Amino acid sequence: MAEFALVAPIFFLLVFAVIQVGLIFSAQDGLVDGVRSAARRAATYRINEASFDGTVWPSICQAIKDEVGNRLRIRVIGYQAASLTPTVTYEWVQDHQSGDYFLVANIQALYANPLFIPLVSAFIDRTDGIVDNRLTLRASEQMRVENPALQPSTIPPAAPPTCPP
Numbered sequence: 001m002a003e004f005a006l007v008a009p010i011f012f013l014l015v016f017a018v019i020q021v022g023l024i025f026s027a028q029d030g031l032v033d034g035v036r037s038a039a040r041r042a043a044t045y046r047i048n049e050a051s052f053d054g055t056v057w058p059s060i061c062q063a064i065k066d067e068v069g070n071r072l073r074i075r076v077i078g079y080q081a082a083s084l085t086p087t088v089t090y091e092w093v094q095d096h097q098s099g100d101y102f103l104v105a106n107i108q109a110l111y112a113n114p115l116f117i118p119l120v121s122a123f124i125d126r127t128d129g130i131v132d133n134r135l136t137l138r139a140s141e142q143m144r145v146e147n148p149a150l151q152p153s154t155i156p157p158a159a160p161p162t163c164p165p
Contacts (some may be wrong), residue, residue, distance in 0.1 A: 013119065023077060024135060027113045030075030031139045034068040035086075035109050039141040041067045042088065042105035061163030064088050068109050076113070083112040083134070084131045088144070089161040103145035103160070111137045 042064045065086045074077050087108040092101045112134040115121030121133055128136040 005137060016117045017120045017123075020115065020117045020124065021117065024124070024137075027072075027076045027111065028137050028139070030072050031111050031137050032111060032141075033075060034071030035139040035141045036095050037071050038064050038067040038086070038088075038109075039105055039143040041105060041106045042090075042145040043145050045145065053113075057161055058164060061088050064105075064107065064163070068107070072111065076111075078114050079152065080112075080114065083114070085110040085165075088162040088164070092159065093144075104142050105145055106140070106142045108140040109138070111139075113137050 036163050045060055065088060068083055068086045069084055072084060073081075087106075089106045090103050091106065093104050112132070113136070115125055115133050115135060124135055125131050125133055128134075130136070
């Protein structure tokens with residue numbers, strides 16, 4: 001019994017640490033999946049000057065952001081929508097060989113993942129620089145938007161508007 005009393009706290013601390021780290025990896029995997037899925041969705045929209053209209057553009061941005069949240073809702077235990085901060089941007093990039101311009105969708109997301117196991121979270125919580133019983137997870141993805149080819153030009157087209165936060 002004396003040996004068990006000495007070893008049990010360390011053993012249970014390690015077991016709970018493994019459980020907490022597993023939950024963190026699961027949340028990170030869900031975040032990466034959500035961002036990747038949102039980038040695929042962003043790449044399917046036919047973005048042109050008509051898309052930049054004030055009525056169309058916010059709905060495109062919201063659909064892309066919702067994709068991240070929908071994936072996290074399915075995959076993350078204890079998901080909290082208020083803890084997710086997705087960012088959607090588009091930028092024009094010139095093909096070096098042909099000179100044509102194409103759009104690239106950049107999706108980034110921050111998720112403040114809750115930590116569930118008190119003693120273990122005291123150690124893990126400090127790793128992101130903020131002590132708030134949450135661990136900030138990050139993921140980003142970029143994907144080329146397959147629009148119809150634009151006319152070659154030495155001047156890039158007008159910059160697409162940014163998605164509202």
